[in-house]
Each structure stands twice: as C-alpha cells, then as structure tokens.
Amino acid sequence: MRQAHRAVVLGAAGLLLVGPLLAGCSEASFYEMSGMVYRDPGGTITVGGELDVFDLVVGDCFADDEGDGGPDADGRVSSVRAIPCDDPHPYEVFHVFSLPWQPYPGDDAVVQAADDGCYAEFADFVGQPYEDSSVDFSYFTPLEGEWKGGRHDRMVQCFVIPSGDVSGTLADSGREAS
Template sequence: MHLSSSALVALAAAGVLAAGVLMGGCSSTSALALKEGDCFLYPDEGDTEISDVTTKACTEEHDAEIIGVTTVDGDEMPQSDALDAQAQDDCLAAFQDYVGTAYEDSTLGLTWLVPTQDSWDKADDREIVCVALTSDGSSLTSSVKDSRL
C-alpha cells in the first residue's frame, strides 16, 4: 500500500519507530489486513510504500490508529489525484465518526494508505485505510475512539 504524501498532517515528525519493536504485545501485520481499531507503529520516515506494520495493543505506546477503511470502486485504479481526493473525503468523514470531533477541531493528525498499482493488480487491493496520529509525532497510549481529541 502507498502512504499518501498529500495527507493532512506533516508526517516528518511522525517517523518515531523504536529500534526494538519486537516487544510483548507487538506483531507484524500485513498492510492489506489492517482494520478499524488497529493501533500500530508508524513506518520509518521516508517510507512511502509499506507492506507490513508492527501492530500493538492500543493501551501500549503506539504511533497511529486505523479509524476507518473504505473501498475504491471500479476495475481500473483511479489516477493518484482522484484516489487522494476520495481518500481525503472518506477519511475526514471517518475521522469525525471515530474520534467524535471534526478533524478541523482536533489536535490529532490524519493520513491514509491507498493501493499501489502493484497491490491493485496482484492482491486485488481496493481499500483506503484512514489513519489518525498525533500531529507532533508523539506517541499515543490509548485509543482515539470517541476521545474527542
């Protein structure tokens, strides 16, 4: 999956992966298997395509949380501008539903994962994965669901 570079939060500060990520409560999860409510460690700064992430319990220190998953319709992958426009619309709506406040009124950041041409073709990937994270790159220690942050 492709991590959007045009997401609504500056991601440079979010590349805060710890060196020892194989601690208790962690597991490697395919980006294609992520679901709403999953908490995870954010990929290394500069990674724009990811295949796996390290998931964690939302009560443990983590960088991001899946707040929604939507589907792209059609047989042909949309152009990147159209895909990002759909992701922005879908993820803004998912943000309000999941967090309990509008993105514009929140202290959290928002980004999304979208299919790559390769994942679209080979894995039938049609999902937009909406991700909430802190806007300053700090860690979370609880779920953002209904947090109104």
C-alpha cells in the same frame, strides 16, 4: 481548508501465521518470542509484532518505525509494527473502505478519494470535527500495479495521528486543537 496529508501507499506482501510448536509454551508467549502478532478471540491485538499492512483493521494500533515498517525507496509500506492499543503508539486505524471497481483512475484521484473518505469518518471516530481537533489523519492507498489483482487491490485504511504517542484508543476522545 484541510491540511495536506501524507499519503502512504501499500506494497504487496504476505503474512504466514504458524501455530505454537513448543510443548508447554502458551500461545501468547509463542507470539511474543516469534515477533508475530496475536489477536484475542474478539480480534484485538494483545501481543504486537510485524503485521502486513493489508491485515490492519479498524481499531488496530501501530507504528512504522521498526524493521520493514518504514517506507521503501518508492514510498511503499508493506508492513508495520502492530502494538496493543493499551501500550503507547503513534497511529490507530479508524476506517477501512474500498474504492470503486473501475480502471485505475490515477494517483491524484486515488489520493483525493482516500482523503475524502477518511475526512468523512474522522469526526465520528474522534468525536470532534477535524478542523477543531489536535489529531491529524493519513491513509494507506493502493498502487496502480495492485489495482487489478489481489484480495486488497482497492483498499484504503485511514488512521489517526495524535501529536505524540498515546495509550488507549482515540475513539470518542474529543481531542480539541491545542
């Protein structure tokens, strides 16, 4: 039997990236000073900062404990604090998928589909079946109001949750239950 997971819902928000405007300032330094996220050409986060949850991709590491990263009064999360995976972090995105194109099936059905979809990919990512692992998982799911519009209206993002902050990826870590 699987444990119940904390479902976190997405809130719509945008992210405007502005290039460096200061002469003599490196791009990475600009992002560090601005609090904006910088990705290398391969897409890996090298400078962390606030990131719209819709912009999280497989392999991104993050926390939800600073700035606008925590849930609002309705339980919605619109942004997180992206962190380079080499730095200590509590969460890592391991799978992203879209729910079927259909009328909104209801909150319970969305949560069940997210739980099933993330569970199915967990062992491939961690290298250990969920039941034998000390790592948990959760997910961001869309809200009913976001279901009909926008570029990410049916997106589910699965992320692993180790028992404490880790440095590096949990991919193929084979973490066993303690």
